[in-house]
Amino acid sequence: MGEGQGDYTEFQLSGESISGGMEMNPMVPKEVPSYWMVYFGVADVDKAHQKAVSLGGKEMLPPQDFPGGRFSILSDPQGAAFGLMITNPS
Numbered sequence: 001m002g003e004g005q006g007d008y009t010e011f012q013l014s015g016e017s018i019s020g021g022m023e024m025n026p027m028v029p030k031e032v033p034s035y036w037m038v039y040f041g042v043a044d045v046d047k048a049h050q051k052a053v054s055l056g057g058k059e060m061l062p063p064q065d066f067p068g069g070r071f072s073i074l075s076d077p078q079g080a081a082f083g084l085m086i087t088n089p090s
Helices: 045-054
Strands: 008-013 016-022 039-041 058-066 069-075 081-087
Touching: 045 058, 045 069, 045 081
Parallel strands: 039 081
Antiparallel strands: 008 016, 058 069, 069 081
């Protein structure tokens, strides 16, 4: 996940990444329970992020690069968090 971000465990099915997990960032308050978050694969994170915001989504983390690709995090109008992601071709 990048320098200083801890280990990321990736789960694959027939060689395709289907999920992953990592320990909670130490900056997250202890009161926040463990959680899962869905990421939707998109062709263009920036474009999909802007469309989601224009349709009522709220930006939580703007589009940015990570060693495996590009992602962003938003919440829907009811407050449910989700991510958008594209991974670099292997």
